[in-house]
Amino acid sequence: MRNISLLGASGSIGQQTIDVLRNHPHSFRLVALSVGRNVEYAAQIVNEFQPLLVSVQYEEDVARLRALIESSTEVTYGEQGLTEVATLTETDVLVNAVMGSVGLNPTLQAIEAKKTIAIANKETLVTAGHLVTEAAKRNGVDLIPVDSEHSAIYQCLEGNNQQEVERYILTASGGSFRDRSREELKGVTVEDALKHPNWNMGAKITIDSATMMNKGLEVIEAHWLFSTPYERIDVLLHKESMIHSLVEYIDGSVLAHLGSPDMRVPIQYALSFPKRLDLKGRKPLNLWEVGTLHFEKPDADRFRCLKLAYEAGKEKGTAPTVLNAANEAAVAAFLEGKIPFLEIETLIEKTLDSFVTVANPDLETIQDIDLRARRYVQTLMK
């Protein structure tokens, strides 16, 4: 039995994690969870699983949640609440499925408390990958990827020698606008951008997918998770999202991970690793029904966010922190209807140009730069 803490339980990854836990009550026990504002969902999950601890984002929601729950579950709130959920004594595995760099501090604290980390929250690795991986190494803690591409790579590495890898190849669907020219991107709406062709995900990552910043963040995530230089990480456009990523070895063999697009597969694998469990309701991949799979090389001018992410990743220090914070702020502004779609990449580029990179930043510096980069985006928007 593994005891699970879940950050971001009410989100897309969070709810699919709950589904996995619900289907395997003899393998997993939910001991703590957090939500943002979705108090009703939190109450429903608390009443079903009776965990020890639940956290909401705002203090004002605590009383409302308490009134809705029937168990003796403790209720807490705020960033401190996220850390309490992440570090609960009873927890074996932390699933980090919050959105954004707010996931960084609880992850670092959970690593110090020697919890295994199942990491979906890629912004944490982008903003401070050096701190997270150093802490994990020092504490002997496993960081198990949940992101579909990184889980695919993780599985393609199993039983092989990582020293013999030539290239890591991340697949990218191309997102909601993959068939549109840059000219056509000028007038796109939020509603259009939120229609991902293959995955049903939270709003922020769906916009990241449309700008291809998601793939840029994933390149940086892969750099840290597999401790590999950027020169060995490639991106391949593959519009069906059925090959989840590939690993090329020095003898020319290429191992790929395939499956119908279903995030419960990598979520469950991260929880049950190194075992595999039955996935209820899984959709078999019948390649004879698919017929043809498509591949293309991404165009760096068409997908400028991908280029910006490679550049920031290679620059190291606080450059990825600025990239991530500017992206979070710009995507939020787009979702609120304050800026047009193409302004997202312009704001990120201008913010990156305005910040001097600090080498090897500590947590305090990262948090300070993160805040300042977000404020800078607001200033640019005025």
Ligand SMILES: NC(=O)C1=CN([C@@H]2O[C@H](COP(=O)(O)OP(=O)(O)OC[C@H]3O[C@@H](n4cnc5c(N)ncnc54)[C@H](OP(=O)(O)O)[C@@H]3O)[C@@H](O)[C@H]2O)C=CC1
């Ligand atoms: N969705 C997917 O298929 C995939 C997602 N990921 C990554 O997983 C992470 C989560 O994505 P996804 O599930 O789509 O996101 P969602 O937006 O669907 O969910 C985000 C979760 O985080 C909570 N949350 C948001 N902001 C805060 C905050 N400031 N404090 C506390 N809680 C907060 C939300 O609470 P509430 O809704 O209650 O307000 C919700 O539970 C992201 O890093 C994403 O890149 C990676 C691969 C695939």
Ligand SMILES: CC(=O)[C@@H](O)[C@H](O)COP(=O)(O)O
């Ligand atoms: C499901 C998942 O892992 C997402 O990160 C997905 O990869 C997004 O699709 P894109 O390939 O369009 O970015």
Ligand SMILES: [Mn+2]
């Ligand atoms: Mn992904």
